[in-house]
Amino acid sequence: MRAFIDGIPKAELHLHLEGSLEPELLFAIAQRNNLTLPYASVDDVRHAYQFSRLQDFLDIYYQGMSVLLYEQDFYDLTWAYLERVARDNVIHVEVFFDPQGHTDRGVPFKVVIDGIHRALEEGQKKLGISYRLIMCFLRHLSEESAFETLEAAMPYRDRLCGIGLDSSELGHPPSRFERVFAKARAAGLKAVAHAGEEGPPDYVWQALELLKVDRIDHGNRAMEDPALVNRLVQDGMALTVCPLSNLKLKVIETMQAHPLRRMLDAGIIATINSDDPAYFGGYMSANLIAVQTALNLNKDAVITLAHNGFRGSFLSETEKAAALARIDAFVVDAGTGD
Numbered sequence: 001m002r003a004f005i006d007g008i009p010k011a012e013l014h015l016h017l018e019g020s021l022e023p024e025l026l027f028a029i030a031q032r033n034n035l036t037l038p039y040a041s042v043d044d045v046r047h048a049y050q051f052s053r054l055q056d057f058l059d060i061y062y063q064g065m066s067v068l069l070y071e072q073d074f075y076d077l078t079w080a081y082l083e084r085v086a087r088d089n090v091i092h093v094e095v096f097f098d099p100q101g102h103t104d105r106g107v108p109f110k111v112v113i114d115g116i117h118r119a120l121e122e123g124q125k126k127l128g129i130s131y132r133l134i135m136c137f138l139r140h141l142s143e144e145s146a147f148e149t150l151e152a153a154m155p156y157r158d159r160l161c162g163i164g165l166d167s168s169e170l171g172h173p174p175s176r177f178e179r180v181f182a183k184a185r186a187a188g189l190k191a192v193a194h195a196g197e198e199g200p201p202d203y204v205w206q207a208l209e210l211l212k213v214d215r216i217d218h219g220n221r222a223m224e225d226p227a228l229v230n231r232l233v234q235d236g237m238a239l240t241v242c243p244l245s246n247l248k249l250k251v252i253e254t255m256q257a258h259p260l261r262r263m264l265d266a267g268i269i270a271t272i273n274s275d276d277p278a279y280f281g282g283y284m285s286a287n288l289i290a291v292q293t294a295l296n297l298n299k300d301a302v303i304t305l306a307h308n309g310f311r312g313s314f315l316s317e318t319e320k321a322a323a324l325a326r327i328d329a330f331v332v333d334a335g336t337g338d
């Protein structure tokens with residue numbers, strides 16, 4: 001099963017590039033930028049990654065990304081992620097970045113997007129990984145700041161597929177961003193939002209009804225509301241589920257308690273993703289293996305999850321069909337063994 005999970009062609013739809021900054025690269029970039037970190041060693045950094053809620057993680061995440069100053073830093077970050085997931089047979093990625101986490105420190109938007117975009121283009125050419133780029137608004141900041149960020153992004157509109165909403169969920173409902181989402185959608189951008197990770201089912205409703213999202217990030221707590229589950233199924237709305245993240249941030253108590261199987265049984269298009277793999281202890285295959293083992297998922301469920309990654313993606317229908325055919329060819333090749 002492990003080899004099967006490693007080998008099956010995959011799409012990743014919920015990945016914060018800044019959350020893929022591994023301690024080794026964090027140190028290397030800090031050193032070349034003449035910055036001092038509050039950690040003595042890579043081990044020391046890994047030791048600090050103990051969280052009891054989302055905010056504990058976010059504090060460390062914003063501190064980590066503050067070493068990123070130059071175009072090359074953003075390139076190296078993105079390239080390291082792509083090289084890593086190529087080994088997991090990830091063939092398509094839809095990645096997030098947090099421009100305000102950089103522009104608020106004085107790093108120009110152009111520097112951030114140029115570095116990321118150059119690596120994504122190179123990943124497409126050299127690793128065969130197709131991509132979409134999604135810019136997230138930090139929800140703990142103001143609506144005005146989100147509007148400014150959208151404005152700053154407009155010269156780069158053709159490099160962006162969509163917008164998202166992340167950071168501290170509790171106390172920052174989607175409703176606050178209704179207008180800026182409407183403006184972004186009017187510019188033809190897709191919309192996604194983190195909702196129902198720590199926040200209540202009502203935040204998922206708001207993401208659907210007010211932000212008019214095309215996909216929900218996390219969505220775990222939607223399972224508390226049967227009418228919401230029906231709505232997600234009827235809309236064919238994909239959820240980007242992140243098992244190791246959920247465990248690390250104590251959204252679930254144990255992996256055995258993960259709602260993934262209930263999501264699939266209800267008919268929701270649940271997908272598996274790594275969120276912030278440098279902080280949560282695993283990339284795509286590790287997330288699939290963790291949830292497959294804990295929930296005792298069979299091969300058909302794993303195939304469904306791989307399919308869902310593409311069904312829930314922003315690829316064209318032709319591209320989706322080609323990816324699904326690649327999965328099916330892999331399954332036939334792998335035969336009937338475990």
Ligand code: HPA
Pocket residue numbers: 016019054061166167168169194197245275276
């Ligand atoms: N939730 C909210 N904001 C985030 C996350 C997350 O899981 N990862 C990075 N920013």
Ligand code: ZN
Pocket residue numbers: 014016166194217275
């Ligand atoms: Zn996330």
